[in-house]
Amino acid sequence: xxxxxxxxxxxxxxxxxxxxxxxxxxxxxxxxxxxxxxxxxxxxxxxxxxxxxxxxxxxxxxxxxxxxxxxxxxxxxxxxxxxxxxxxxxxxxxxxxxxxxxxxxxxxxxxxxxxxxxxxxxxxxxxxxxxxxxxxxxxxxxxxxxxxxxxxxxxxxxxxxxxxxxxxxxxxxxxxxxxxxxxxxxxxxxxxxxxxxxxxxxxxxxxxxxxxxxxxxxxxxxxxxxxxxxxxxxxxxxxxx
Amino acid sequence: xxxxxxxxxxxxxxxxxxxxxxxxxxxxxxxxxxxxxxxxxxxxxxxxxxxxxxxxxxxxxxxxxxxxxxxxxxxxxxxxxxxxxxxxxxxxxxxxxxxxxxxxxxxxxxxxxxxxxxxxxxxxxxxxxxxxxxxxxxxxxxxxxxxxxxxxxxxxxxxxxxxxxxxxxxxxxxxxxxxxxxxxxxxxxxxxxxxxxxxxxxxxxxxxxxxxxxxxxxxxxxxxxxxxxxxxxxxxxxxxxxxxxxxxxxxxxxxxxxxxxxxxxxxxxxxxxxxxxxxxxxxxxxxxxxxxxxxxxxxxxxxxxxxxxxxxxxxxxxxxxxxxxxxxxxxxxxxxxxxxxxxxxxxxxxxxxxxxxxxxxxxxxxxxxxxxxxxxxxxxxxxxxxxxxxxxxxxxxxxxx
Numbered sequence: 001x002x003x004x005x006x007x008x009x010x011x012x013x014x015x016x017x018x019x020x021x022x023x024x025x026x027x028x029x030x031x032x033x034x035x036x037x038x039x040x041x042x043x044x045x046x047x048x049x050x051x052x053x054x055x056x057x058x059x060x061x062x063x064x065x066x067x068x069x070x071x072x073x074x075x076x077x078x079x080x081x082x083x084x085x086x087x088x089x090x091x092x093x094x095x096x097x098x099x100x101x102x103x104x105x106x107x108x109x110x111x112x113x114x115x116x117x118x119x120x121x122x123x124x125x126x127x128x129x130x131x132x133x134x135x136x137x138x139x140x141x142x143x144x145x146x147x148x149x150x151x152x153x154x155x156x157x158x159x160x161x162x163x164x165x166x167x168x169x170x171x172x173x174x175x176x177x178x179x180x181x182x183x184x185x186x187x188x189x190x191x192x193x194x195x196x197x198x199x200x201x202x203x204x205x206x207x208x209x210x211x212x213x214x215x216x217x218x219x220x221x222x223x224x225x226x227x228x229x230x231x232x233x234x235x236x237x238x239x240x241x
Numbered sequence: 242x243x244x245x246x247x248x249x250x251x252x253x254x255x256x257x258x259x260x261x262x263x264x265x266x267x268x269x270x271x272x273x274x275x276x277x278x279x280x281x282x283x284x285x286x287x288x289x290x291x292x293x294x295x296x297x298x299x300x301x302x303x304x305x306x307x308x309x310x311x312x313x314x315x316x317x318x319x320x321x322x323x324x325x326x327x328x329x330x331x332x333x334x335x336x337x338x339x340x341x342x343x344x345x346x347x348x349x350x351x352x353x354x355x356x357x358x359x360x361x362x363x364x365x366x367x368x369x370x371x372x373x374x375x376x377x378x379x380x381x382x383x384x385x386x387x388x389x390x391x392x393x394x395x396x397x398x399x400x401x402x403x404x405x406x407x408x409x410x411x412x413x414x415x416x417x418x419x420x421x422x423x424x425x426x427x428x429x430x431x432x433x434x435x436x437x438x439x440x441x442x443x444x445x446x447x448x449x450x451x452x453x454x455x456x457x458x459x460x461x462x463x464x465x466x467x468x469x470x471x472x473x474x475x476x477x478x479x480x481x482x483x484x485x486x487x488x489x490x491x492x493x494x495x496x497x498x499x500x501x502x503x504x505x506x507x508x509x510x511x512x513x514x515x516x517x518x519x520x521x522x523x524x525x526x527x528x529x530x531x532x533x534x535x536x537x538x539x540x541x542x543x544x545x546x547x548x549x550x551x552x553x554x555x556x557x558x559x560x561x562x563x564x565x566x567x568x569x570x571x572x573x574x575x576x577x578x579x580x581x582x583x584x585x586x587x588x589x590x591x592x593x594x595x596x597x598x599x600x601x602x603x604x605x606x607x608x609x610x611x612x613x614x615x616x617x618x619x620x621x622x623x624x625x626x627x628x629x630x631x632x633x634x635x636x637x638x639x640x641x642x
Contacts, residue, residue: 050636055554076558083556094551098254103242108555110242119242155555 001067002163002195003052004028008061010047010218021047022058023218029163034189034196036206039215045199048215049165052197053086054078066162083112087156087194089185091168093148095140101127101151102136108158126154130184146177153184157192164188166198170205182208248569251548255541262537263577266618269526270581270611274604275589276522280515282593282601298474298486300324301497305470319343319468322456324493328472331492335477335485341469343459347452349430354416355451356430358459358469361405407458410435414442415449428452433462476500527618534573534622542566542630553635566627567620574616582611 010022021044029035037045050056052063054073063070065085073081088094095104105123114122127133130150132143140148149169156164166185170178186208189196200206212224252259302318325341343358405411410428412420417440422428426437435454443449460467476485489498542549549562557565586603593601 047636053554055636076560079553079556079558079561082554088554090554094547094554096548096551098250099247103250106242107247107552110244110247111552111555111557111561113243116242159556 002029002031002033002065003197004064005052006062006064008048008051008063009059010044010051010056011059020218022051022061025061025215025218025220027213027220027223029195029197031162032189032193032195033211034186034209035198035211035213036209037197037199037213037215038201038203038206040201042217043215044218045201045215046167047218049167049197049199053082053088053165083108083159085162087159087161087164089149089152089156089164089166089169091171093140093145093152093172095148095151095155097140100137100139101132101143101147101154104140104151105154105158108155112159122158123154126157127151129157130154144177145173146180149173149177149181150184153181153188157188157194161194163195163197166196168200168202169198170200170202175204178202178205244565244568245572247565248572251545252569252572255544258537258541258544259573262534262541262573263580265533266526266530266574266577266615267581267584269522269530269618270578270615271585271588273519273522273526273614274582274585274607274611276515276519277607278586278589278601278604279593279597279599280512280519281604282589282597282599283515284512286599298476298489298498298500300328300472300474300489300493301499302470303495303497305497317344317470319465319470320496322460322467322469324469324496325472327492328474328489331488333485333488333492336474337477338475340473340475341456342471342473343456343463343465343468344451344470345459345463345465347431347463349416349428349452350420350422352420354420355447356459357451357453358456359453360456361453405438405453405455407455408433408435409438409454411439411441411453412437413449413451413453414440414444416452419450430454431462433458523614526614527621530615530618531622534570534619535626538566538570538623538626539629541569542626542633545630546633549630549633550635550637553633559631562631563627566630567623570619570623570627571616574619575612577619578612578615579608581615582608585611 004027006026008022008025009020012019012021023044025044025048037048039045047056051058054070065081070078070081096107099107102120102123105126106119109119109122124133124136127136130153132147132150132154135143135147140151143151149172153169156166164185169185170181173181182205185196185198188194196209198205198209206212213220214222214224302320305318322341325339328336328339341360345356347354347356349356410430412422412428417423417437420428422437422440424437424440428435428437430452435452441448441453454462456469459465474489486498486500490496552562552565586607589597589601590603593599
């Protein structure tokens with residue numbers, strides 16, 4: 001099992017009212033899966049993603065990654081965990097505006113103190129992989145939305161992660177660009193074998209995955225493709241307990 | 242790419258906002274560098290001026306007054322010439338010239354005059370105004386060892402001195418006029434006949450009315466024995482500031498040692514004022530520069546919330562975020578320090594001669610100091626904003642569109 005949660009909860013205090021963003025969520029993602037998390041706005045999808053990445057601290061519950069408990073990790077250990085195991089693709093692309101496409105892809109490697117030559121080689125390779133080798137020196141504002149998201153995907157792959165967390169990656173794209181990006185994610189999942197956990201409210205985007213978890217008010221209300229083996233990709237799917 | 246190049250790219254991206262962050266620190270450093278450069282130039286100028294006046298320390302017999310020395314009272318006390326040796330062998334630093342003198346009232350060709358016995362090798366060197374022998378010639382200055390006065394032509398300084406023999410004399414311009422004596426004439430001093438070898442240019446001092454002859458010849462002529470009325474010393478101004486007078490009093494306890502107090506005091510006051518100004522501005526730069534940089538950095542990190550969230554997301558720890566932000570402070574400090582040095586130096590070097598009457602020169606050693614000081618101020622001022630930014634909630638920042 002790549003990632004699993006047990007009884008994951010996250011509550012906020014808003015004007016003296018406790019709001020449950022996540023409520024007793026237990027799920028598991030197997031190696032190489034392409035799982036999607038769907039649900040209406042405010043259902044806790046993004047909170048789930050950020051909590052799995054250690055960017056939010058759960059109120060209760062536990063997270064395991066490849067049988068290693070992530071409970072009690074320090075800030076530096078969480079940072080190293082993200083660097084070594086996770087890639088991120090966000091709805092707003094989250095590119096640094098004053099860095100070129102090439103530099104944005106290099107950024108996680110620079111944070112990880114990878115030598116400059118290796119940074120350059122890896123960024124060239126990844127930009128070529130997402131079809132943007134000709135736009136390497138362009139700033140984000142000089143790229144279309146679809147191209148920016150491709151740069152973000154290349155950056156997510158820079159550290160060769162085992163799991164890519166994608167938060168509404170097609171949310172800011174038109175239908176054609178959405179299909180392109182989803183196709184790219186599917187290809188990466190299929191060819192590179194990396195697991196993808198994608199949050200989306202789009203049924204079409206959700207269809208790109210092999211397993212689906214549906215959240216409402218922070219709770220898992222249904223799962224499709226759970227515990228399935230095989231399918232159109234070699235992914236095993238998401239598992240809900 | 243690394244932390245510094247990331248900081249540099251961010252600075253270039255937000256050039257406009259950078260100006261406000263740089264201005265305070267650059268101006269602060271410029272003011273400090275300017276004041277220090279002026280202070281150094283001022284010390285040098287005072288030293289030059291003081292040395293150009295000639296002797297600035299007077300050693301008189303105990304009980305004698307400066308008036309006695311100037312009026313050459315016949316009963317004025319004396320002390321042994323051997324005291325000169327004591328001073329020479331005392332090991333005191335900063336003694337540029339030592340000139341023993343015997344002064345008495347005499348009649349020359351029936352006209353009352355003040356006769357002063359000198360050891361010429363020392364005497365002329367201590368009176369720069371005499372060195373070139375022409376009233377309309379600007380006197381070269383002699384400045385302390387280690388200063389930039391090494392260009393003084395030693396041949397001009399020494400040559401006339403060596404020519405003053407035991408039967409020769411020098412006349413001040415005033416007494417020369419009154420006696421009607423010129424170079425080559427013979428002056429009848431008491432029982433001696435002295436050949437006038439030189440008429441000194443007017444100095445506006447009592448020296449203009451004096452006749453100068455060899456000290457030892459005068460002692461023999463007047464039968465005073467190896468006695469002198471005074472020892473004039475040209476002391477390096479900084480050595481005087483450092484307590485040369487009290488050290489001399491220890492060497493010659495039964496004498497009266499006086500300095501040109503006003504000049505020494507002025508020099509010390511000027512230097513002290515400059516030093517206090519430097520320290521004052523240093524404190525102001527630390528406070529204002531630090532606050533200004535802190536304010537700038539706080540605005541900057543708030544502007545960069547999303548970027549900080551992105552860095553956290555891709556695996557930067559809080560410590561790494563702190564490093565990224567402080568790397569920017571270091572870049573700011575180095576740039577501000579170097580700019581401040583250049584601006585401060587250029588301002589005082591160009592304005593010094595016209596506004597202050599000083600030849601201000603750059604202080605190259607202050608370049609590294611300026612960069613180090615500005616960097617320290619920038620880093621100190623940025624510590625709190627950078628620390629707070631490293632603790633921003635990345636999830637909140639990432640969700641901002």
